[in-house]
Amino acid sequence: MIIGFIGFGKVSRNLSRLIKSDDISFATSFEGRSPKDVSENIEVLDTFRQVAEKSDILISANSPKSALDVAKKYGKYAKGIYLDLNNISPDTTCEIANYASRFVDGAIIGKIDSDKPVLYISGKYADDLLFLDEFIKTRKISNKIGDAAILKMLRSTYTKTLSAVLIESSEIAKDNGLEKEFFEALSLTEGDEFKDKAISRITNTLNNSKRKSEELEEIIDYFDGEDLTMVKAALEKLNR
Numbered sequence: 495m496i497i498g499f500i501g502f503g504k505v506s507r508n509l510s511r512l513i514k515s516d517d518i519s520f521a522t523s524f525e526g527r528s529p530k531d532v533s534e535n536i537e538v539l540d541t542f543r544q545v546a547e548k549s550d551i552l553i554s555a556n557s558p559k560s561a562l563d564v565a566k567k568y569g570k571y572a573k574g575i576y577l578d579l580n581n582i583s584p585d586t587t588c589e590i591a592n593y594a595s596r597f598v599d600g601a602i603i604g605k606i607d608s609d610k611p612v613l614y615i616s617g618k619y620a621d622d623l624l625f626l627d628e629f630i631k632t633r634k635i636s637n638k639i640g641d642a643a644i645l646k647m648l649r650s651t652y653t654k655t656l657s658a659v660l661i662e663s664s665e666i667a668k669d670n671g672l673e674k675e676f677f678e679a680l681s682l683t684e685g686d687e688f689k690d691k692a693i694s695r696i697t698n699t700l701n702n703s704k705r706k707s708e709e710l711e712e713i714i715d716y717f718d719g720e721d722l723t724m725v726k727a728a729l730e731k732l733n734r
């Protein structure tokens with residue numbers, strides 16, 4: 495079996511590292527892209543079209559902005575499964591599904607460079623990917639395209655809003671000279687790793703506040719009609 499990648503960055507590199515089987519080889523291309531070092535089990539072809547044609551499973555992991563364009567260009571050449579792993583909205587996911595006959599909606603949850611990310615998949619062809627569970631925890635959500643993307647968005651709804659609350663409360667703790675005690679007190683109920691995780695979340699949010707704001711805007715847009723009081727407050731906070 496050949497797994498092909500359109501886009502060979504952190505996600506694809508890590509998947510090719512985790513999926514270790516004598517029966518599986520990998521292919522990608524750097525057509526029009528900056529070339530990268532690849533390990534010897536990855537064949538580098540001249541064009542992405544060749545990658546699409548040759549692959550039993552074609553994985554699109556490039557960027558949220560290029561995901562639709564990539565599907566329009568190469569989806570028609572994919573005879574096997576087309577798995578999209580880009581962080582895109584459920585609406586874009588459903589649009590992309592029109593360009594590949596055996597489309598699977600996918601979302602990687604957890605740090606991609608960790609050894610234990612979880613792959614959530616949805617769509618009627620998702621069953622064909624359940625064998626991946628041997629290499630990376632793989633969970634089928636439903637037969638509905640868009641469900642994996644919605645789940646990822648729901649997770650972001652929680653984590654990004656929580657980050658805004660963390661930033662606010664830790665700043666108040668700092669102003670009162672109680673930052674250390676604040677994290678210690680929370681660790682009592684939230685667990686020993688809470689402080690490190692909270693600080694990493696705060697730093698990540700502050701360093702990427704523009705992207706995080708855009709993602710919150712997407713959430714507000716997509717879940718229009720739901721009660722989004724907390725998400726809207728988090729957006730206001732990040733925009734300041």
Ligand SMILES: NC(=O)c1ccc[n+]([C@@H]2O[C@H](COP(=O)([O-])OP(=O)(O)OC[C@H]3O[C@@H](n4cnc5c(N)ncnc54)[C@H](OP(=O)(O)O)[C@@H]3O)[C@@H](O)[C@H]2O)c1
Pocket residue numbers: 500501502503504505506526527528529555556557558560564579580581582601602603604605606607
């Ligand atoms: N990193 C994560 O934890 C994570 C988790 C879940 C989902 N995702 C999603 O997965 C996708 C890939 O993420 P990543 O972290 O692997 O990104 P990355 O490290 O930035 O790598 C992206 C790769 O895709 C290539 N690329 C970009 N546009 C392309 C196009 N139009 N055609 C072909 N190749 C293209 C880039 O080439 P150049 O270097 O030449 O630009 C690069 O090799 C993104 O959509 C991201 O939202 C990421």
